[in-house]
Amino acid sequence: MTAPAPEPGAPDAGSPETGAAGAYFSANDAVFDWTVGFLESFRVHNPTLPLLWIPFDDRGDRIAALADEYDFAPWEDPAFGRLEAIGRSLEIGLTPYGPHWFRRFAAFWGPLERFLYLDSRQLVLCDLAEFVAAPAEYGFDLMHFDCTLDQVYEPGEVRRAFLRRGRGRGFNSGRWASRRGLFDLETLERVGAECLAVRDQMNPRNTDQFFLNYACDSGSVREGRNERPIVAGHFAEVLGDLCRDAWSRQPGRVYRDAAGVYRRWDHGGADHAKRVPILHWAGIKLSPAMPEAELFYSYRNRGESGGRRALRSLRRRAERPALRWADRLRRQRHLNTLWHRLRGDAR
Template identity: 50%
Template sequence: MKKRGAYVLANDAVYEWTVAFLESFRIHNPDLPLYLIPFDDRCDEIVGEASEYQFETFEHESFNLLESIGEKLELGVTPTGPHWFRRFASFWGPLDEFIYLDCRMVVLADLEPLIQALDSYECDFLHFEGGLDQVYEPGPVRTALVREHHAQGFNSGRWVTKKGLFSRDQMQDVATELVRRRDQMNRRNTDQFFLNYLVHTSDVRYASVHDLMPEVSRLTWPRIPGTVYRDACGYKVWSHGRPEHDTHVVLMHWAGIERSPGMECRWLFRRYWLHGKSVVEKMMLWLRELVLMPVLVGERKLRQSQWVHRIYELLRDG
């Protein structure tokens, strides 16, 4: 019998994100096996939650090798980038079929149907779109992958796959090739373009989760058109007249977005983050959010304003 489950990558630097993730994961997936992949050596606080949220820590001998691949491809834009490559140790872990997830998200549904979809649709790798611009720079590599392999850019923070799909030798070979083609890859998202290229240039059967399961929302970012609401069937997108309308939201992913009272879909994060806190703690946090939210939302609107940027450029240029 196949062992199905999930992996999450985290450390104590994102402890509050991780607690919200763990809380949401266990509410919607009470029995699904979960393994923590340590982002680095700072994981004591999170590991202390293992009995509360029923997960195990997964250490693997490949961590050094994977980080060395990240170091070859890193341009210095994201100094912690090589640590993200530890997530690929999941290909050689204890689970036969699994979903990989970053900690800076909340889980809003039962994940087993996504994992079972590998067998149902005879696929090896399922992904959520993230956009080609976040993966490849314009150039011959991108053009060829789109033309010949129908490549869709996907985010490296959530994907579904099988144990042993790629070997360490394959990863090292792809890394060597990508060093030569580094100028055609995204400057920042090293692990993301690495995984995309690994999948796109292989013979594995891959597809978008949404393309196979159109009832699942294609997007898992909070900055999506419309709003997220909850009904008897779970979380859905309300975006009347758009393709996403009434599709199910299974994950909400805040990677790259600062955790603050002004962040989009904050209520979803707060729902799980506040679980287990005392009434006094909840009241203090709510008060802080009520005070700061208008300020932070206003600041974000100003930063996005075309006119503010024009005034700034005029002042800067004298």
């Protein structure tokens, strides 16, 4: 990656005009296959929505080569270094690549006025316009999908204090909508210092996730002479007819109804027949045995000939039983403990 960095807040050549609505995504060459699937699904359902790429790190030549085909532009900012410094200060050695996640927060002063941020290990399964517009339309500063409090805050006074105030949702940081100007760099650096002071009450791994949650849970917005708390909300709770969680390993299966809308079949479950606008595989290895693998590969390999896609599908189906058996073994408690112990000894 050798593209020159623009001034903070200035769009690259090919970027949408400042004030436009659109989406950002983060990726590098290490997740190339995931990214092709993401881009295919994004453009199938959002052929004209502006899309900007935030390079995860300097390994992005293969991703950059996709820009014309999928109509996206790189978004690089001199603040990446300072954002990564926040991540390094919060890293305790479990996720050495974690500081790169903090680049995504440059979206808060990028060229898009209203935007979605999306990780690349997911599929977009619908027109995203309603999600980009939802925060402004319904009076929220930021909106999100999945919530798992333990993935954000450890038990402690910080968590309890937020919960007493009706905050502390613990939302996933891989897919959310907001607006330009909600945070600036100096505010985020101050939030980083506050998180560092209570690092033992934050999740050991998910540095950018607890950071964004803490910024929203503790932050405020100035309106005229007054300040009010930042208002964050869950898309499914606000819009309705949506699955609460976008993670692929939820109960049931994804299907497409007669109108072409993706929904989850989980008869008797809370999300039965509700829309699946986005599906993600965070923490799941790319494999023919992963949940909803055929749906993912239907987009990943969409540009290939029908015969090649059919052969690939047959190969995956043949590999799947052995891979799923190996996964069940790996998830068995005693074997998993032994595996991690042996790995630790090997190091």
